Amino acid sequence: MSFEAGRDALPHWELSTRIGAEWAAKRWIPLRFEAGGFRVSPSRPDASLSLFKGFDGYRFALLTGPRFFPDASRRMEIAALGGAALSAARYTNTTLVIAYPSLLVEGRFLIAFPNSPYHGILGVPVELMFRGPVLTASAGVELAFGMSFGGMGNRR
Amino acid sequence: MKRSSVHTAWFAAASLAASLVAANCALPEAPRRFALVYGVTDYPGTTNDLTYPAIDATEMTGVLGSSGWMTQAKTNSAATKAAIQADIGALSAGLSPDSSVLVYFSGHGTSSADTAYFIPYDGLSGTASCISLSEIKAWFDTLPCRNKILILDTCYSGGFVDAGSAIDTAPQAYGPLDGGTTAEFPSSAYANFSRLLELNAAAVDSDLFVLSAAGSRELSYESSGFGGGNGVFTSFLIGAASNADADKDKLVTLSEAYSYASLGVTSYWNAQTWNQYNGVGYADFLPHLSGQRRDVVLFDRR
Numbered sequence: 539m540s541f542e543a544g545r546d547a548l549p550h551w552e553l554s555t556r557i558g559a560e561w562a563a564k565r566w567i568p569l570r571f572e573a574g575g576f577r578v579s580p581s582r583p584d585a586s587l588s589l590f591k592g593f594d595g596y597r598f599a600l601l602t603g604p605r606f607f608p609d610a611s612r613r614m615e616i617a618a619l620g621g622a623a624l625s626a627a628r629y630t631n632t633t634l635v636i637a638y639p640s641l642l643v644e645g646r647f648l649i650a651f652p653n654s655p656y657h658g659i660l661g662v663p664v665e666l667m668f669r670g671p672v673l674t675a676s677a678g679v680e681l682a683f684g685m686s687f688g689g690m691g692n693r694r
Numbered sequence: 695m696k697r698s699s700v701h702t703a704w705f706a707a708a709s710l711a712a713s714l715v716a717a718n719c720a721l722p723e724a725p726r727r728f729a730l731v732y733g734v735t736d737y738p739g740t741t742n743d744l745t746y747p748a749i750d751a752t753e754m755t756g757v758l759g760s761s762g763w764m765t766q767a768k769t770n771s772a773a774t775k776a777a778i779q780a781d782i783g784a785l786s787a788g789l790s791p792d793s794s795v796l797v798y799f800s801g802h803g804t805s806s807a808d809t810a811y812f813i814p815y816d817g818l819s820g821t822a823s824c825i826s827l828s829e830i831k832a833w834f835d836t837l838p839c840r841n842k843i844l845i846l847d848t849c850y851s852g853g854f855v856d857a858g859s860a861i862d863t864a865p866q867a868y869g870p871l872d873g874g875t876t877a878e879f880p881s882s883a884y885a886n887f888s889r890l891l892e893l894n895a896a897a898v899d900s901d902l903f904v905l906s907a908a909g910s911r912e913l914s915y916e917s918s919g920f921g922g923g924n925g926v927f928t929s930f931l932i933g934a935a936s937n938a939d940a941d942k943d944k945l946v947t948l949s950e951a952y953s954y955a956s957l958g959v960t961s962y963w964n965a966q967t968w969n970q971y972n973g974v975g976y977a978d979f980l981p982h983l984s985g986q987r988r989d990v991v992l993f994d995r996r
Contacts, residue, residue: 542988580989583945586725586792587991588841591949596880626883626890631940631953633876634860634985635883637890670859670894672987 540581540590540674548581548590552676554597565605567617572599577630578674590672595627599642615648625667641666646680655686727794727841729763730781731755732773734801734815742818746916747800750847750928753921754798757935761946762994763796773801775814775825782833794841794990795834800925803848803914810853810910812846827854834902841990843903843948847925849913851906852982859897860985861886866909868964869978876980899986905931905952908979915963915977927981930958935993946993952983 541547556574560567573596580592601621608614623640646661661680666673733751735744748769755767768777778797785795802813804824811817811824834842846854852866863877883890907914907927914927921929931951938946938954964978 540987580941580947580949583991584792586794586839586841587727587945587994589947589989589991590987591989595883624887624891626880626887628879628883629860629949629985632949632983633864633980634857634862634983635879635886635890636860636894636985637883637887638894639891668894669987670897671899 539676540669540672542672545588546584548584550579550581550590550592550674550676552576552578552678556597558599560601562605567601567603567605567619570601570619570621572601572623573597576625576627578676580630590674592630593627593636594630595625595636597623597625597640599623599640601642601644613650613652615650617644617646617648619644619646623665636669638667638669640668644680648684650686657684657686658682659684725792725794726788726790727763727796728785728788729755729758729765729796729798730778730785731758731765731767732778732797732799732801732814733767733769734773734813736770737802737813737815737818739818742802744801744916745918746924746928747847749923750800750916750925751798753924753932754800754928757932757993758796758798761935761992771815773799773814774816775823776816778814778825778830779833782830783836786837789837789839791838791840793839794843795837795839796843796845796992797830797834798845798847800847800928803846803850805850805853805910808853808910810850812848812851812854830854831902840901841903842901843905843990843992845905845931847907847914847928847931849908850910851914852909852912853906855904855906855910855982855984856900856902858899858985859890859893859987861890861893862982862985864909864980864982867911868909868980869912899988900984902984903948903986903990904982904984905948905955906982909982912979913977914979917963920962926959926963927955930955933958935995938993939995944995945991946995947989948992949983949989951992952981956981 554576556572558572560570577594581590583589601619603619605617621642626637628635644663648659650657659682663680664677731751733747735748755765759765806821813824817824863882916925920926934951934954938950
């Protein structure tokens with residue numbers, strides 16, 4: 539959804555893929571790094587047949603936040619992450635390139651697979667993209683697969 | 695005692711984000727949209743005459759008229775500077791903020807002291823009789839509508855294009871001697887990243903959307919081999935009305951039309967080997983699009 543003062547808010551859709559790494563301490567995640575690509579569609583048009591351009595590009599993000607364990611086995615984890623990102627993009631199918639900062643918030647549920655270093659993540663990422671006078675907000679669903687390593691045991 | 699579970703985790707994620715706010719799924723009713731279309735084939739005398747601009751104007755009028763625009767066309771001696779200014783001003787009374795006004799011009803363009811001009815019928819006597827960006831922008835500024843669109847099929851028309859908060863990686867002079875290619879993304883973005891962040895923070899978008907046939911240091915061309923005999927750029931712009939709807943929503947935006955025309959010029963004009971040197975200079979050229987965050991619907995095919 540993109541907003542601009544004095545105009546209608548207009549919806550887009552976004553698809554993104556990411557890869558990254560995080561350092562998880564006992565009760566919080568001091569640092570998570572993500573790099574990924576994304577594509578934001580053109581918005582729907584408003585009453586004047588004006589719309590927001592679609593754009594696609596790459597995003598680099600740093601996040602941090604607390605983690606909680608709802609059960610004694612510590613196989614499940616809930617985390618609340620916040621952070622910031624910088625994105626480089628181009629308006630889709632044009633030669634016009636842009637860059638902008640974002641704020642990120644993500645709530646996620648993680649479950650470790652038994653007797654393995656792997657875990658699955660279901661998350662709800664929210665991003666606020668500061669594109670000059672235009673604020674673009676996205677909220678969605680994240681599905682992720684992870685592997686713990688580092689000689690410190692399974693993710694628990 | 696539990697040991698501290700300090701570790702790292704690699705993860706891969708895929709997410710699909712969409713608006714959580716219910717969107718009105720019905721497309722809005724078409725608002726009032728006015729197109730002023732000009733083409734000058736026959737300039738005073740014979741040495742500056744072109745072949746196809748009047749045909750460009752006639753065909754653009756047809757395709758815009760069938761796409762929701764109320765059109766008015768003037769060609770040759772009717773397309774004077776005073777007439778263009780008066781035509782734009784005369785629209786003011788019938789406009790609302792949701793209205794759109796489009797000016798299309800096909801004919802000669804020129805450049806002097808890094809300022810681009812397009813040349814109306816009576817514009818051959820010097821730059822004062824031509825039309826610059828600042829002049830036509832001042833005429834557009836009198837209109838109480840949000841969507842103002844300028845499309846130029848002239849030489850040097852890229853001088854009318856403001857990239858805004860973006861950087862246009864297509865060069866203003868495109869051709870074998872000028873590098874022959876546009877800068878690749880994303881390297882072009884990373885090379886200019888701090889500048890792009892400055893532009894993002896500072897730039898307020900112009901309300902004048904501009905689509906140009908060529909860069910600010912390029913000629914544009916007409917040919918009997920494009921369309922039924924058209925400006926090369928205009929032939930693809932006309933084709934965009936039927937073929938450029940990339941997202942199949944029956945609305946062709948200015949960006950979609952630009953993408954279609956740019957690909958057409960690149961694939962069918964710039965790719966011609968005979969085109970690489972025409973006795974005057976390299977004949978390659980590229981369309982340019984202004985860099986607003988917003989876009990506008992050019993052809994409504996609903």
